[in-house]
Amino acid sequence: MIRSLFHKIFLSIALFLSTFAVVTAQHDEHGHAEGEAKKEFNVGEMIMHHIKDDHGWEFAHGLTLPLPVILYTQDRGLEVFSSSRFAHESTYNGYVKEHNHIYRAGAGGEPDKSVKVYDFSITKNVASLLLSAVILLLVFFSVRNGYEKNKGKAPKGLQSFLEPIILFVRDEVAKPNIGPKYERYLPFLLTLFFFILVNNLLGLLPGGANLTGNIAVTMTLAVITFLIVNLSGNKHYWAHLFKPTGVPVALLPIMIPVEIVGVFMKPFSLMVRLFANITAGHIIILSLLGLIFIANNLGGEGMGWGVSWLVVIFSLFMNLIELLVAFLQAFIFTLLSSMYIGSAIEDHHEPDHGVGYEGPAAH
Template sequence: MKRLFIALFWILSLPVFAQHTADTMTEASDSEAFKPGEMILHHIGDSHEWHWFSTDNNHFTTYLPIIAFQPGKSVEVFSSKHLAEGETYNGLKLEHEHLVAEDGGKVYDFSLTKNAFALLLSSVLMLILFISVGNGFKKRHGQAPRGLQSFFEPIIIFVRDEVAKKSIGPKYEKYMPYLLTVFFFIWFNNLLGLTPGAANLTGNIAVTFTLAAMTLLITLFSSNKNYWAHIFATPGVPKPLLIIMIPVELIGVVVKPFSLMVRLFANMTAGHIVTLSFISLIFIFRSLAISPASLAFGLFINILELLVAILQAYIFTLLTAMYIGGAVEEHHHDEADYQMEGDHIAPTAAH
C-alpha cells in the first residue's frame, strides 16, 4: 500500500516538473519570436502529429496517420509526415491543423490525431486496469480485496452509493456502467492531460461534446411520462404561463448537457492555459529572475489541477446521475399538488 502511494505521488508529481522542462526546451529554441498565445493554443489544441519536444536543431515528433474522406473519392490513409511543414500530398494539405483540399473540395478528416491517439492509449490503460481489477474480484471471490482492487474499490463504492444511489434512486443499477466509465474516463484523461507531452483530451470540446451528448441521449431514452409531464404541463403553473414555460423547459433539456460540455472543457482548458501562462512569463520578461515566482505559481496551479481533475470527474458524473434521476423519477407530490388537493378537499368537507 505504501509503495502504491509513493508510486502514485511520483506519477502525479511528474507532470509538474517535466512539463516545465519540456516547455522551457521547446520555447527556448525560437526565443526570438516567442508568441505565448500561439504556444499555449498549440499546447492545448489538437494536432495531426505528436510533437514531443524540440532542440535547437531537431524536432522530436511522432507523425500520426491521416485518414481523409473526400466525397466521391476513396478513403485515403497516409502518414502526416507527408503534410509536415505545409507540404501537399495527394491534393491535401494542413492549414492551421485543418485538413483542406487544394481544389477547395470538401474533406472529412477522420485522422487519428494527437487527441484520438491519446484517447486510444487511455482507453487501453483503462481496459487493462479495470479488467484486471474485475478479474481480481472474480479470482478472490468472497475474500478481502488486494492491491489495485483495494485502491479502486472505495472509489467504485463511492460512485455507487454517493452518486448513483442518491441521485437516481432504486433504478440506479442500470446506469452504473455508464457512470463508472464516464467517471474514470474523465479522471484518467484529466490526469493524463497534465502529464508532459500528453494531449489535452478532456479539454477538447469534441470530447466533452460527445460525453454530454451521451448523457443527453441516456436521459431522453430513460425518461418516463412524469419527466415529459413536468415539461409540458409543469404542475402548479397556470395555463397561460405554460406558453412561456414549455420553451423554457425544452431549452433546459438541452442546456443541462450543454453545461456539462462547457464546464469540463473550460475547466481543463483554463487550467492548462493558466499553467502555461505562468511558464510563459519567463520568456515574456526574458528574465531568469522571474522563474522562481513563475515556477511556484505554475506548480501551485498544477497541484490545483490534480484536485480539479477528480473534482470535474465527480461533478460530471454527479450531474449526469442527477439528470438521469430526474428522468426516471416516479411521480411525487410536491407543494403545488398538495395545495390543489387541499382546494378539492375543502368544499367536500363543507358539505
C-alpha cells in the same frame, strides 16, 4: 477559500501579463528600428498550439510521433499517409495543411476550400483517446480478475486501490441521487467517472493531449447523458415538461419552450463546465511557463533565469490544483449526470419542479 486564492493568483497573472503587453508593444517599435534580431515569441500561439488538436503528436520540440492522416474525398476516395509528410512543407500529394485543417491544394498551392475533404485522421486527441481506452481496459480487467481470484478474501493491488472509488460512486453518487433503480445506470456512471478522470490525468502529463479540454469530446459525453436521461424519463418527467401543474393555460406557450430549453441547457452546462475547467487550467499553466520566455525576450537571459524560479513555484502549485480539478470535474460530471437521471425517473411526483433533489437521507 481555494477559489478566492485562485482568483487572486489569476488576477495577479493577468496584471503581470498586461504590463508586459505594453512593454512588448514599445519593444516592438525598437525591434523594427534595430532590424529583427530574434524571432518574436508569441505566447498566444504557443498556448493554442498546446491545447489544440493536431495531426501528429509533439511531445517536445523536435520529438514528434507521426500519426496516420486518413482523408476521404469524393473524387479521389480514401487516402492514408503519415502526418510527417506535412512536417517540413505544408503541401503533400495535392493537399495543403493550414491552421491544422487539411484542404485540397489549388493550382498555385493555396488551399482550395470548395473541395470537401472529410478528415478521419488519427489525430493527437484520437490517439490519446485510444490510449486511455487501453489503460482503462487493462486496469479494469485486472480489477475484475482480482475479484475472481480473491473471492471472499480481502482485495489486493489495483483492486484494493479502486474498490473504494467504485463504492464511493455507488454509495454516495448513484444511490442517493438515482434511488432504488440505481443499478441500471451504475455501469454508465462508473465508465463516465473513470473515463473523465483518466483523460484529465493524461492531459496533465507533459506532452499529453488535451482530450477533456476538447469541446467535441465533452459534447459527446453530454449527449450520451442527455440521451440516457430522456430515454429513461418516465411519465411524470414528460408530464412536467408538457403539462406543468398549476400553470395558467395562457402561459403555456411560453412555459413549454422555456422548459424544453431547460432540458437542453442541463447537458450544455455539463459540456461547457468540463471543457472550460480543463482548458482554463492548461492555459494558466502554459501562460505561467510563457512568462519565462517573455522575460527572456524583454530583459535578456538574466531576467529569464530570474523569473523562472518564481514560475516554477507557481506552476507547481497550479499543477497541484489541476490534480484536484481533475478529480473534482470527473466527480461533478458523474454527480450531475446521476442527479439528472434521478430527476427523470423518480416515481412520486413532488412539486419540486423536476429538480429532483432529495437529501441522501431520503433513501
